[in-house]
Amino acid sequence: MRRLAPLLLVALAAAGCRPADGPSNGSIQSAHLPGGGQKIPVIELADAPSGAASAFAPTPSDLGAGLSALGGGAYNSERLRPGDVIDVTVLDTGEDGLFASTNSKTLNLGRFTVDQKGFVSMPFVGRQRVAESTPTGLERQIVSGLKGTSVNPQAVVTIVDKPSSAVIVSGAVNAPGKIPLTAKHEKVMDAIAQAGGASGKPDAVDVTIVRGKRRATASLSRVMNEDRQNIYLQPDDQVMVEGGASTFTALGAFKSAGEIQFEVGKLSLAQAVGRAGGLLDDRADAGNVYVFRNQYIKVPVPAAVNDKTPTATTLQMRPVIYHVNMRKASSIALMQLFQMQKDDVLYATNAPLVDYAKLFTIYQKSAPTAAAPAPSL
Known part of the structure; x- marks a missing residue:
């Protein structure tokens, strides 16, 4: 055998x-x-091509739309949203009317929080829809609501707090958390920088933006190198940085x-x-x-x-x-x-x-x- x-x-x-x-x-x-x-x-x-990053170098169109698929312009920090807090003061320069019985020509109506349906209720003015309105637009609404009770009314609306105008940055960043949006019109890279920067190398990190029921993803290196990927952020966006070494x-x-x-x-x-x-x-x-x-x-x-x-x-x-x-x-x-x-x-x-x-x-x-x-x- x-x-x-x-x-x-x-x-x-x-x-x-x-x-x-x-x-x-x-x-x-x-x-x-x-x-x-x-x-x-x-x-x-x-x-193999020298360097051999890939057999054929893909163009941005080959990589897909990425974050640019979400679109959207710069966030308008003046627009009111549910949860915002405003301060309202009214003035009357006429001899008769709302303030006739007082020595003052101004009256602070107080601070009001925009409810989840986008309304506020104010004395003398009543319930007003204010969501997506600006302070200037709301001032016109108040003046219109005071006609008949005030001779020459004027109004001043000041935004006190905008707790809902923020984004959440999570994942592979050094300081994850909530980042407020301001009149500076923050973009993706601004939020990541405020979160302490990514903890991994750009080529090894993906950035995903969740906006409502929509989401889009691009590598951090692509966001850094393509202007159209560094999109403006909107309130309630979730910025998820994923990856590492x-x-x-x-x-x-x-x-x-x-x-x-x-x-x-x-x-x-x-x-x-x-x-x-x-x-x-x-x-x-x-x-x-x-x-x-x-x-x-x-x-x-x-x-x-x-x-x-x-x-x-x-x-x-x-x-x-x-x-x-x-x-x-x-x-x-x-x-x-x-x-x-x-x-x-x-x-x-x-x-x-x-x-x-x-x-x-x-x-x-x-x-x-x-x-x-x-x-x-």
């Missing part, structure tokens, strides 16, 4: 029955997307496999291999190291029937695999230019003989022997 071992190993290897810690080189090269069956592109490191994952035949933190734009592929402890000399296949990444790639747009125009392309987020042959000296130089991105997976395959050796070890194991009978008493 022992003489059949070499033939058995060859037969099992040909059938793909090899013990392994992950996908083989062949399975990676022929990998397809689940369901759709589309082949995942495998790009040689020499064919960027990481990549090293799997397979590395000395220190695992999840490793880094700063985007400051870690090359060569450095990433070093962070993972380098390849295992007795196990790794230096000719087949891979980087798995989700990035924007050009995807053909289906043409209409009988359309004679060239097939158009669009950019879509798809999986891409980069292949690195570390046996080549040129690859080491290219690895210094290839920049790691957030959520990359760095994978080193086993050398073929390693898997064969595992199979041989399994075959060589002796069959378990029966346990010795228990001694009789």
